[in-house]
Amino acid sequence: MLRRHLRGRGPALRRLAAWSAVEGVPVFAAGLLLARAIDRGFLAGRPGTGLAWLAVLAVLYLCGAEATRRVYPRLAATVEPLRDSLVTDVVTASLARTGGTADDAAGTGVAQVAEQAEAVRALLGTALRNVRQLLTAGLAALVGLALLSPPLALAIALSVALALGVFAAFLGVQVRRYRDVVRHAERIGQSGAAIVEGVRDVVACAAEDRAAAAVGASVDAQAAALRAFARSRLVRLPVLALGVHLPLLVLLALSPALIDGGRLTTGEVAGAAGYLVTGLQPGIVLLVDAGGTLLLSLAVILGRLAETGAGAGTGTGASTGAGTGAVRPSGPALVPASADIELEDVTFAYSSRAAPVLTGLSLHVPEGTHLAVVGPSGTGKSTLANVLTGLVRPQRGTVTLGKVPLPDLDGDLLRAAVTLVPQESYIFAGTLRENLAYLRPGATTARLDEAAAAVGLEETLRRFGGYDAAVPPGGGTLSHGERQLVTLARAYLSAAPVLILDEATCHLPPAAEARAERALADRGRTLIVIAHRISSAERAHRVLLLDASGPLAGTHRTLLGLSPLYAELVGHWRT
DSSP: OHHHHTTTOHHHHHHHHHHHHHHHHHHHHHHHHHHHIIIIIITTTOHHHHHHHHHHHHHHHHHHHHHHHHHHHHHHHHHHHHHHHHHHHHHHHHHHHHTTTOTTHHHHHHHIIIIIHHHHHHHHHHHHHHHHHHHHHHHHHHHHHHHHOHHHHHHHHHHHHHHHHHHHHHHHHHHHHHHHHHHHHHHHHHHHHHHHHTHHHHHHTTOHHHHHHHHHHHHHHHHHHHHHHHHHGGGHHHHHIIIIIHHHHHHHHHHHHHHHTTSSOHHHHHHHHHIIIIIIHHHHHIIIIIIHHHHHHHHHHHHHHHHTTGGGOTTOSOOOSOOBSOOOOOSSOBOOSSSOEEEEEEEEOSSTTSOOSEEEEEEEEOTTOEEEEEOSTTSSHHHHHHHHTTSBOOSEEEEEETTEEGGGBOHHHHHHHEEEEOSSOOOOSEEHHHHHTTTSTTOOHHHHHHHHHHHTOHHHHHHHTSTTOEEOGGGTTOOHHHHHHHHHHHHHHOOOSEEEEESTTTTSOHHHHHHHHHHHHTTTSEEEEEOSSTHHHHHSSEEEEOOTTOOEEEOHHHHHHHOHHHHHHHHHHHO
């Protein structure tokens, strides 16, 4: 999984390895130069020679410092992009699980996005930094020891190998216990998400204590897992004793005999001690203290992400149920043959525990039809708009555009074919020209004039100072109605064959609403209006009435005779 996310960052990794090797040169040379400075300089009565060797070592350390400075940009170029690609995979996998039967997907996804993806980025950065130091300093020290005294290097290598063997023997226990820590953290997210989702029911049933106990049990379980993991970390003590303390103690204890026997010089003993203290010891400590924890955490979290589907990569897999952002199947993109919209037996609910908002809805909207959707609040009008635009997928039934199911359409094609204008107008910082031409880049002033005249935006343009007037974030002094006129003119300029207005004229007076709707309908496109006023239904070719008793479609005139509810809505509006 990690290899796939790091694919394409080979050049940065190679530059990182090269500068790390340069960074290890001072460690490699330190013992050898120290031995020469002592034996051939200070002890031989030539302090100038000794200082010269130390000066060479100082120059090497300056080169190492420059190498360290150059390492960090390469490290950032390797690690920082990892978070974005991991979050993309986590969100995609969470949405796919939400569409299936995994009711705990939301809590797991929260933990993975908020904690685990960021933890992988931070852990990988720290691990690369520390493991790099372990490899460069540790290997450089061992190679330097081998050049200084091969028998001593062999003895120290055996002691280090024994320490690493003890560390590896207990690594499996640490992996299992840390995996428990990660899973219990996810369960805290799951139980918390379930309680937040059902907080009204919790309060209504006076179940606050029970809900708190459920979350508290998850917290207690994670605390127990953390204590068990901490106990497994006690293995660091024998590892440090074997790999760090024992070789140094043996060297110091045997150094008088080795020097007297002529096997080592005083400078070589000092150089060997330098290798142990400045090269090998920091490397072993990093492995046991930081590297062990970091690599262990990284392996467990990556394994957990892979188990929950986040390691599969974006664009693979499929969602079989509802949920937003469904993953589209791979293969050649399908192009709708027309702007006909058809819904067949569509049922949608916002969760597996919620009552369906739409039930068994079947509807055919031929290309060029002006359809108004009316009904009491809470009957699913805005939900229908989200289904028609592919923002959510129904649990049952199909929605097609030009005979092509919406999930089979490429995302760019779907957005080019369907324009949704929501109730809350989206106005961004820029000029009025940029806001109006958002869906038609490069639109000429003549086209902008046509759109403004069609929807009734001329007065706003004059008041605001023309197309090149700057608009602050959120629209500044534009009123809610003026903002809606801007988004309606933007929709007028759009080339999409299907326009959906979700109460997009609610802040306009009736006359302005009628003018804008007629302008959009006269373009010959399919226009679906989630009506704020019943007068929108009087202007439409067909009307869809959504009600708890079931959907009913027809013309304005036929629905007046067929539906008492519709007749009541019309009568209430007219009075």
